Amino acid sequence: MGIDQRTSSHGETEGVRHSGRYAPRMSETHDVVTADGRILRVHDSGELPAGAGTVVWHTGSPQTGALLTPVLEACAARGLRLVSYGRPGYGGSTANLRRNVASAAPDVEAIVDALGIRHFFSVGASGGGPHALACAALLPDRVTGVATLAGIAPFTDEYDWFAGMQAPSALRAALVSPEAREEFAKVDDFDPECFLPVDYDTLREEWASLGEDSGRAGAAGSRGLIDDDVAFVAPWGFDLGRVTAPAIVAQGGLDRVVPASHGIWLHDHVPGSEFWERPDAGHISILRLLPEVLDRLVEWA
Template structure:
């Protein structure tokens, strides 16, 4: 049975966290949700984890799903928060897995908690802002990230007029959202209805210094990337693949930003095989 628990961050904040309630015969994975999501565990993830004997934890990043907002947070701060969540559930070592906006935060955990994180999966995750390639090229709707370059106030103003562009998703994405990943769309709507604070803070964090260098990550990292992704284009995974010391790249040429999540089950198996602990 899934349990929900409010965890103290240690600095007066609350982090809303979830536990699949399943045994961890082969290990525990901490899931990092996309932008925007609530942090609740979604059915496809629960099924994939249960089939593989994996215990699944997750939490809402600050500003999402009942977790207190932290304007000015950087990507690396996720490592500290996840350490608190893992402690609250009695977990010492674990793997991390994140999609879209959760991908960078999953990688951050390996940088901040190298003694605790065994392995990492990043699906459709954005790369740090750089001029080494055209960072915005291939994004159908980069308005939020462009606004974030001008700071939090500019990003908050953009949030007041922002509208989702359906063209950001491919036919394969819409097929996944109408099928096994329907719960993701519903969860994103719930997160959006609760306000834009978490999404604003994510975008500002992505376009600011992350607080760590990818080259510092010692754990094995699997990058899973859809070749048709219109939200986070393949160039981001390519850049991360070159910078992460122990990275492996799974390219899925026919997938977009959501349909790539169909690889979650296989990616969980990779996490178990590549445990360093």
């Protein structure tokens, strides 16, 4: 495994290797090569003088993995280093066909090893939530706290998993087969009713970079999104009961993409987790809780 250094669009400088460790001077974009030869496109804010720790941010679906302004600002304000990456099939990362949710753990381990990071907070939004939990369950010696915001729960028949979803057709197709999900991608279109007015306000204001990045990811193709959906409805490859790090499950009560029932289920199955429900929040507006979530993680650490 190793790093192929690249220059990003906002003037980052090159990093320096010391004894096999990679020490970034400024925010950088670079490639990490996995043991099986895949490329993971990584975005790194670089270490800050405060040195409060590192956040590995697991993006929603679809996203390129680029650093989002509100996440970067929230981390910087707390002296936290921010690392994000394109999941396989997104943002320059090599597709990993038939990956499951658990596949995120060895990928993230390769990234933090390459960057010389020992411990980190694992935080995910929406489709990133399951992958954040995978790291907490499968890398327990490295994850010091985990949080999901509007994170989807594993598929189960313990309750009506699709109830409350405005547009569940993509996930229903994924449940039939990967091939059915690929066929659905040919006609898939975003339903604007998935978001509440407060979600659109959030996208126009502090989380505008999320909408812009999602547009870039969608324009690049549907491979990553298809593989995410197939992974969500298939067995995840790990037991949530193995999460031992302090955990937060944050959920909007009016979410039409990932209904509140998913957050409740996750809270019930992630040991010792705190449930942060905001009854009037939707799928995007719940992200406004991120600064408070990071404060809580730092407090625990």
